Structures are given as structure tokens and as C-alpha cells.
Amino acid sequence: MELNTLTIIFIGLSLLMVAAALLAVTTRNIMRATTYLLFVLFGTAGLYFILHYTFLGAVQVTVYAGGIIVLFVFAALLIGKGTRDLTHTSILRYTAGFTAAITGLALTVYLIFTHQFPEVQHPVSVVPMKLIGHTMMGVEKYNFVLPFEVVSVLLLACMVGALLIARKR
């Protein structure tokens, strides 16, 4: 693997994401955790760009980094200061979680490197918008109009539901 710009960017992004993720799950302050999550999400968007999925990256930035993080921030702000600090977990739980995570990670990595993936086919380049539009709205095989509709209904339901749950009584 030659060390080109893309690779360097990838490595940089990876390091950033892992570090931010670690901080996001360990920091005591909920606002900070949210911020670190934001970094991870931005990093992910970056990965999508590297993969030439620019549209996906854009969605990631707008929906995730833009929408969800804002929700988190609002929530963190709405919930009083007293509950904002994250408390320690029991050492038992900590080790249990840690071993589970480490074992799982080891296993996954082992699988990744031993698994026979199919032949790598070099991606063309950026996926054209037109294709995305057709695929999303198409009705043939490998087209996704039905899931699209379902998701939209789901979103609506969530919106209504969230309002219903969160409104003051």
C-alpha cells in the first residue's frame, strides 16, 4: 500500500475517530461526550468522501452531525446540571464490558483477516446523483422505493411520537 494523500488522510481520520470515540465513551461530561461524538460522525463523513460516496457524506453531515447532535445538546442542556455528570460504574461491570469488547474485537479482527472476501472491484468514481435518484425511486430489482417510503412513514411516526412523548402535560 503506497503512502499517498488519501492514505494519509485515512489514517489521520481513523486516529481521530478512534480517539474521539474512546473519549466519547469515557469522558464524564455529557456535553464533551456529545462533542466527541460529533468528531466521530464528522470522521465517518470523511470516510464516505474517501470512498467517493459524497452524497452519503453529505447526508451524514446534515442528518447526523447536524440534526442528531443538536438533539443531544438540547437534551443535555434541558436535563439539569446535577444529572449531567456521568458516574463511575462498578469495577466488575467495567471489566466485564472491557473483556467482552476486547474479545469481540479480537474475534472480529481475526475474522476480517481470515475471511475470504470476494475480489476487490475498483470503484468507478463518485456515484452520480442521477443514479442515486433512480435507484431510490425505482421500482425494479435493486431499487428502493418501498424502503424509502417506509422510512419516510417511520420518520413521520417518530416525529409525532417524539412530540407526544416529550410534550408537557
Added chain:
Amino acid sequence: MNILNLFIVIPLIMLLALWASRNLRQTRSVMVVGSSLLLLLAIYLTTDFIAQRGAGADAEFLYAASWQWYAPMNICYSIGVDGISVAMILLSAIIVFTGTFASWRLQPMTKEFFLWYVLLSLGVFGFFISTDLFTMFMFYETALIPMYLLIGVWGSGRKEYSAMKLTLMLMGGSAFLLMGILGIYFGSGATTMNIMEIAALANIPVNVQYIFFPIIFLGFGVLGALFPFHTWSPDGHASAPTSVSMLHAGVLMKLGGYGCFRVAMYLLPQAANDLAWIFIILTTISVVYGALSAISQTDLKYINAYSSVSHCGLVLFALLMMTRTSCTGAILQMLSHGLMTALFFALIGMIYGRTHTRDIHELSGLMKIMPFLSVGYIIAGLANLGLPGFSGFVAEMTIFVGSFEQPDIFHRTVTIIACTSIVITAVYILRVVGKILYGECRNEHHLALSDATWDERFTVICLIICVAGLGIAPMWVSNLIDGGVGNIFTILHP
């Protein structure tokens, strides 16, 4: 209409009538009418059975009938009686009848009490008339479950604990039982649940028998207070209300012995012959151990419960001796113990109802205060320790003579050990009689107590008549059960 069905139908009608009854009067009249009907029916059944046998009806079970109710496993509602079950039905009818009068003044929730009481007797009757393993098991469970409520709700002392213990231990036993029944069913080729047909097939492999004989014997043995699974009995009896104690010791514990005989030994004769010695040891321990621990008890009901352990141990002991005489003796002992213990528990309940204590250290000189109950108690005590003229003597002697038919040293030794129980029984009975009935009354609160009321007198006299009747004229009973014992005996000793 098969007469045996009436034993199910009458309790069912009684249940409905009780449910519909509005006040105490109606409840009582339903109970009196129903239990008298059952008693009359049982007496009619007995006489008719004897008449039919006399007329030469030599089928193993008379009044046999069968209706299939679950085809995939070939489970039928099969009924039929032989001499043993007729005797047991008669016993149950007597106890149910007298138990009704013993709980005449029971408060509160009389109606609910009798509802469960009738359900229990329904189970008992159903058990004795069934000849289908699964139906039998079903009725067995029907008889056990009401016990929990009867003790838990209407009991005294640590009633919740006792009820729970009793139910759990008996349920544990029936878990074994279910296992055993399935074992027999599949062992015999999974074609029928009917006892007679299984016995006729006689095709259960010996190694299967070896597994399921102990399981079934234990399952029924728990109910028959087999050492070391007897501990439900003292606590359960001590907490149960009078008529429940009567019914439980009088009839329910007999389900154990009857089941051991009818299911374990009848269907698995090979294993019964080979493995009997294990259980003979256990039952011998039961006999002596129960009697010995009765000596140092202070609660009247505990004394009686341990005495029941001893006497029921003798039932199983006699069955396992597997001579024809000892088996007859075992059935006689079941009848005799049922009647005697019912009498005992009835009297204890009556005394307790007046004095509100069962501690023998707190009771004394009752003879002066309640002569009727005291005389009844002495008679019950004497019957219990095997006085000739009462049923206990006949049963015990038949058992001992029968057991002596086994000439080898092991059987001889255990028989002699079991014989010692007659002395120990005398010790604990006379100890109680001397302590609570004789002497001067030391508690001035007891001086004002009244003697028995008419319903109590009726209960006691009925039972005494039965006990004495069986003791003076045992011939007809032993004739009645002899046929049934003979059939099983032939299978045990091919």
C-alpha cells in the same frame, strides 16, 4: 348407568349445590344429604359386590367400564373395582361422612371449606374407582391440591408453612409418579394406560422395571409417609383443621399404600420381588422410628402424626412382605388405621376446640370435665395400641403372622423389629392418656368446659362402632379383600 360413576357425580352435584347455597343451613344440609348418599352408596356397593362375588362373578374388576377421552395416548376414563377398592371406598365414605359432622361448627367460610372438602373427596373416590393410570393420576392430583387451601386457610399454628411443605413434598412425590407412569406406559409398548391390560401384557422388560419400581414406590411412598419422606405428616396434621386431618390421615395416606400395591407391585412384579428389601428396610425404620419419636412429642397431634407414620409404615411393610396373608393384613391395617386415626384426630380436634391447647403438659384431668370425650379418647388409644376387639389388633396380627410366612433370616429379623412397635405404641398412648385425662385438673379455666355436643358424639360413636365392628367381625372384610389380594399375589409369585 354404572354405579361407580355416581361416586364422581354425587360430589360434582354437591359442589354445584354448595356453590349455590346461600347460608349455613343450606350448606350443612347439602353436606349431610350428599355425604349420607355417598355412605349409603358405598354400603350398597359393598353388599352388592359381595353378592356378585357370591353369585360367581369372578372377573378381576367388577362394574368395569371405559370411555376414551384422549385418543393419542389412549387415555381412558376406565373404572372398575375389586375387593380392595370397595373396602377403600367404604372407608372413604365413612370418613367423609363423619368428617362432615366433625366440622359441623367450623367457622369462618364454612361454604368454601366444604367446597374444597368435597373436591378432595371427589379426588379420593375417583382415585379408588379408576383403573386407568392416567385418570388415576389425575384424580390423585385432584385430591392433593385442595389440601393446600384447607390447611393454609382453615388451619392453625404455622399453617402456611405446613401447607406449603405438605403440598410441595406430595407434589414432589407425584412428579416421581408421573415419571413412573410414563415409564410403565412406554415400557409396556405404549399401547394402553389401563392397569388390567398392562398387567395382562406383562411385557415390561426387567431392567425397565428396576428403574421404575423404586420411582413409583417412592412416589406413592411419600404419601404413605415412608421414612425419610414423612416429615410433611407431623406439621401437616398439626396445622390442619379437624376434619381435614381425619380425611388426610384416614383416607389420603391410604392412597399411598393402595397405589404402591395396585400400581408399583401389580404392574412391576419382577422388580417388586427383587428390590423389595430396600424398601422393607425403610419401612421397618418407619415403623419403629415413628413410634419412638411419638414418645417424646408434646403436641397431641404430633403424637398422632408420628403414630400414623408408624402405622402407615406397617402398611407398606406388610405389602412388601409379599405373602398373601401379610397383604391382606396391609389392607386391613389401612382400613383400621384410617378409622382409628380419624377417630383420634376427631377427638383431638374436639379437645383442642375447647381447651385451645394441644400441649400435653397443659392438659390434665380431663376425665372429670369431659367424660365422653375422654372415654372416647381412651377407646381410641386402646384401639391404636392393638387391643383385641378393635380393628388394630386384627390388622397387626394378620400382618405379623403373614410376615412370618417368609422364613428367611432377613424377613424374620425385620418382622420382629416391627413387632416391637406394639410395645412402643403402648408407651406413647398410655403416656398421653395418663397425662391429659387422668389426675386432677390443674387449669381452672378448663373446669368450666363442656362435654361433647350432639354432632361430636355422633362422629365419635360412628367411628367407634366402625373400629369395634372391624375388630370383632373381621371375617367379612378379609373375605371381601381376599379376592383382590389374591389376584395381585398371583402376579407377584408366578
Added chain:
Amino acid sequence: MIPAEYYLVLAALLFFIGVFGFFTRRNLLGVLISTELVLNAVDINFAVFNAYYFPEHLEGFFFTMFAIGIAASETAVAIAIILNVYRNMRTIRLKELKKLKF
């Protein structure tokens, strides 16, 4: 060309960091944040599998997109619940939320 395994390892790392957070967080919001990490890691995998191994169709692509959508709605609902819980119980600490336990 960056090998696919790199992405996958990165995704796995994120995933398990998320799992770890999910286990150890003592606060509903913290748990939710960890969940987002996990979802994110899965999204990356979808995209990578699509881009490297099956570029002729856009299945992974769309799965990622829908996942993002669903994640958004899920977060919205979850936060609404959290707010509601907070309003009723004045806390969002898991330890203290046991009214429905047993």
C-alpha cells in the same frame, strides 16, 4: 488504494468502543451516545462492502442512508423518552431508575 480490511478494522474498533460505552455508561444519554457509535460503525461497514466488493449496485449505500434516517428517528424518540423520564423521576441515572424493576 486503501485496503478494505483497514476500514473494517476501524469499524470494528468503533463498534466495540460503542459496545464498551454501552456497558459502562451510567447515564441514559451516555448509553444513547454509545449506541450512536455502534450504529455508525455498522454504517461504515455497509458503505465499505458496497464500495469495494459490490460496486455495481447501491445496496450498501442505501442501507447506510436508511440507517442514518432510522438512527435519527430513533434518537429523536429516545431523547423524548429520556426527557420524559427526567421530568418524572428527576434523574436519568440507570441505577436510580428501577420503578419498573421486579
Added chain:
Amino acid sequence: MEHTIFILALPLLSFLILALAGMKLPHKVAGTIGTLSLATVTVLAYVTAAQYFGAGRGADGLFPTLVPYNFTWLPLTESLQIEMGIMLDPISVMMLMVISTVSLMVHIYSFGYMKGEKGFQRYYAFLSLFTFSMLGLVVATNIFQMYIFWELVGVSSYLLIGFYYTKKAAIAASKKAFIVTRFADLFFLVGILFYGYYAGTFSFEPDVRLLFSAGIVIPVALGLMFIGGAGKSAMFPLHIWLPDAMEGPTPVSALIHAATMVVAGVYLVARMFPIFIEFAPQVLHIIAYVGAFTALYAAVVACAQTDIKRVLAFSTISQIAFMMVALGVCTSDDPHAGGLGYMASMFHLFTHAMFKGLLFLGAGAIIHAVHSNERDCMGGLRKYMPVTHITFLIACLAIAGIFPFSGFFSKDEILTACYSYAPMMEVFMSGVAGLTAFYMFRLYFLIFWGKSYYESQLALFEKGRIEKKPHTPHEAPAAMLIPMVILAAISCLAGFIPFGEFITANGEAYEIHLNTGVAISSTLLAIIGIATATIMYMKGQNKVTLTMKVRSKKFIQAAYHRFYMDELWLFVTKKVIFRGISRPIAWFDKHAIDAFMDLLGSATQTFARQIRTFQSGNIQSYCIWFLHGVMILALILIFLV
């Protein structure tokens, strides 16, 4: 002989009437019912005896064994069945007479003795029950019937001893009597079971071949049966219940604990005698030794007792032991060659029943007069109770074995029988007979001679030392005296009955002839005993007595406490059985077996409580466990499969 059924039926009937309706009857009526039925029974018994013995011997020179009634009561096995019936042979007919006579006397006597007692009707009911059972016992056609009535006798004895059920001592005594005899009955029962199995029958005349083939088992069975008999007949060491049984009303002691029930053991051995002599002569000799020891033991203890009924009780034990010895020394069933003991034993049984019954009735009259059992409260009574005095003296002479009273004849036969077995035995038993004379006359003098307790009390009262005027001893009412006089007459004359004509071991007639040597020596010993007693006790406490008392204080103390046999038994029952076995078993049951069951319950509960925390509702822990599970599964799938 069909009327014999009434001998059993009447007492039973009167028992049932009195037991069911007794409380409502007036005393007089109840007593009359009992007495009348007993009188009829007595008449019937005598008629039976007259007919039986009057019919004479059969062709074989024996009195026939008649079985007028016999029916199967309960079939047990193919060969064994319990039969109920009436069997008449010389000993059972003799016993019928003895029992009905003494019982009738006691019934009449009780009219006076129990007058006005609470529970008078109950008393008569129990007497009837006892008489019924005892009669049933002696006419038993088989050993099992005997056992049945044996138990009934035991229970009526229990009820009668505990008649004064508010008295602590009476309760304890009745319990003790029942349990000790029950304990012995256990052996009896086992003996019967062995016998029944090997003989193939419960009857007294088994198939001899079967018995021969059984070998050692038959002696064992007979020995066990003897233990049962020893329990009822109060042989050492099972005698402990009898002295305590004196807590019952005195007429009851006369009937049950002197004349009839306690000789049931002797009767049992006599009943089984043909089998004993044929198959187990060694067991018979063991019986003789047990009897000899008991006789001595009881005689020694009797010398030191102060309660007059206790003295009589020990004397009863001693006399029954004489009968046992007589049976035990038999070496064959021919009265001319070693089989004399059987006849002697039965003879002594007969005479003893009369004079010992008389002694007890006399004692009852005395107790009735002075209201105490203690000899200290008596003395000098001969002035106040002349009839009692004379009859008591007759009885004492009879028991001491003085010519021409009945005891002389029967005791002499026993000693002769002993002599033919072993001279040492004769010497030993003669010594015991002398001792008997001593303690009986000691008793006699203490009661009727010496300083009058009443008079000394009266003197004290007149001096103002005591406040209550002492009760004047008075002669008993006629209802009590008549039976005593009748019995006294029988005691005087019974010795002249040619007993050997009727009852011998093999049934052939035997003419009693006195063995002069034995007779003279035993009479001499008796006279020595009487003389000693006269010297020591006639004039109250004199010097000789006091020195003796001081010299052998320890021994007398030990004898007074019956050589601590009761304490030993108490130790065995209270400490060993109750504290040592029963308590631990009860403890074990509660704390081991029951606790184990409880442990199962609580273990289940604890386990449930433990695993309940898994179901905590905490999603995080669910996930941890889930993930661990997944990991393990994955590892297994990847690396192992």
C-alpha cells in the same frame, strides 16, 4: 356342655350393660347386675365341673378334652387361622372354678368395700370385663385365643389399677403394669408366631412330626412364650409392676393380682406343658431356676416392706414362683417319675388363689378400718376386728404351710417334686418356705398384735397433743365378712381335696401321698419362721428386733427398696429409652430429616433469589451476558466445530 357359652357370655353382657348404661344406674342396681351375673357364672362353672369330673374318665383312663364351641374367627393363611372357642379339660375346668369363685367373692365383698365410691358402676363394669377375659383365657382352644384374652386381661387390669384415676401413683402404676406386661407380651407374640409357623397351627395339640423337624426353633418359641408368661406372672425381673399394682382397689388386688391374672403365666406353661416336656425340658429347667430365684428375692423383699399390700404383693410373687418352680422341675409327664410338679403346681395355684384372695380381702378390711396401708398405723387390731383376725390367721397358717391348712398340702407336693429333681432345690425352696412363714407372721403380728396405734393416738388426743379424734377401727360389714369366711373355710379344707385324682401331667390318676421327710422338714422350717416372727414382733418392737435392725441396716434398706430393681427399670426406661433414644430420634427428625427438607426448600428459594437479579431489567447487564454468550458460541463455532 353347651351351657358353657354362658360362662363367657354373661360377664360380657353385664360389662356391656354397665359400660353403656352404667352411669345412669344407681349403685345398688349396677352392683347387683354384676354380682348376679357372676353368681350365675359361678353356678354354671360348678355345674360344668361336676358334669365334667362326674362323667368320669374315658376308656383310655383320661378325662376327655371337650370342645363344645369352636369357630374360625379369622383365617390367616391356608393352615393358620385364629379360632375362638371353649375347651374343657381338667385344668381349664379347675381354673373356671377358681376364677368364678374368687371373682364372686370379690364382687360381693366390693359391695361393702366400694360403697359410696364414685365410679361404682364403672368398677363393676371393669370387674365383669376382667372376669370375662380371664375366663376366656382359660378356656382358650388355641394359643392365639389365649393371647387375645391375655391382652384383654391386661387392659382390664390396667383399667382397674387406674381406677382411682386422680391419684398420681395409681396412674403411674397402671401405666407401668400395662407397659411391662406388654413388653413381655411382645416375646409371647413372637413365640406364638414362631410356634404357629413351625407347628402349622395355633392349637395346643400340634402335629408332632412338624415340631420335630423344626428343631431348635421350638424351644426358642417356648422360651419366648415363657417370657410372656413371666411378665404376667411377675417373674424376676419383670415383677416390678406387681407391687405398684397395689394402687388399685384392694378387692381388685385380691382378684387380679393375687388369685387369677398373675397365675396366667403358670397356666400358660401348664397349658403348653406337653410340648415343653417333649421338646424343651431344658427350657423348663431354666424356668425352675428363674422361679427359684424369684421366690427367694420376693420373700426377702417382703420381709422389709411396710405397706401391708406390698408385703402381700411380694408374697404373691414368691408363691407364683413356687408354682413355676414346680412346673420347671418336671422331667417327665408321669407323676410317679418326675412329673409330680405339674400336679403340685396346679394344686398350689388352686389353694394359693383361695388363701391369697383371703389375705387380700382381709387386708382390704383392715385398710377399710384404719384408712391406711402402712403397718405403722395398725397394731393391736385383734380386739377390734375379731373375724378378720381369725380369717387372716387361717390364711397366714395356710400360706406358711402348717398342717392341716391347704397350703401345707400343695407346698409339700411342690417340695417333693423339687426333691425328686434335685435335693438342693428342695432345701432351697424349703428355706424360702420358712422365710414365707416368717414374713407372713411378721405381718400378722404387726397388724393384730403389739401396741395399738389407735390407742396411742387416742391417748395423745386425750392429752390434747393432737386435734383430731382418731378414727376407731371397726369390724367390716357383713358383705365383706361373708366372702372372707367362705374363703377361709375353703383354705382350711381345700388341702383334703384329692387333687391328683383330677389333674396330673399325663392325665392319669395319681394318689397324693405325703413324703414324710419333706413334710416334717418343711413344717419345722415354717415353725421356726413363725417362732422367729413371734419373738421379734409379737410384743411390738423389742430388743432383738432393734439389734437386728441396726446390725443389718444396709441390707434391710436395700430390701426395702426391693434391691433397687425399680430404680434400674426407671433408669432403663426414663434415661435410656426416653432420654437416650426417643428424644434424640425426635431431635434427629426435626433437625436432620425435617431440616433437610426445609433446606431443600430454602436452597431453592435462595437460588431463586440469586438468579432473580439476572432478571434485573437492566439492559446493560443483559447485553453483557448476551455478548459473552455470543462470544462463547462464536468461539465454539469457529474453533471447535
